[in-house]
Amino acid sequence: MSSTARDKPQTWCVVGNCFSLEKKHEQAVEALERAIRLDSSFGYAYSLLGHELIDLNEPAKASQSFRKAIVHSPNDYRVIL
Numbered sequence: 001m002s003s004t005a006r007d008k009p010q011t012w013c014v015v016g017n018c019f020s021l022e023k024k025h026e027q028a029v030e031a032l033e034r035a036i037r038l039d040s041s042f043g044y045a046y047s048l049l050g051h052e053l054i055d056l057n058e059p060a061k062a063s064q065s066f067r068k069a070i071v072h073s074p075n076d077y078r079v080i081l
Contacts, residue, residue, distance in 0.1 A: 009035035009042045043073025
């Protein structure tokens, strides 16, 4: 995906998930922030970013990210309240 769809936020969410599985949360955050830069209304990226920020012990930033996820995808089951 990264060679054929570098301009898609979904690609960077996949990259972020891969980093997350490897416990490389800082790199996961970078990938997810890139997804958001590509599509600032992509709620799923905000949701994933919130989870990574929790792992990095950044609860205030995580809360902001989850709030944005809810705004952009109010019916997304992945957003925790």
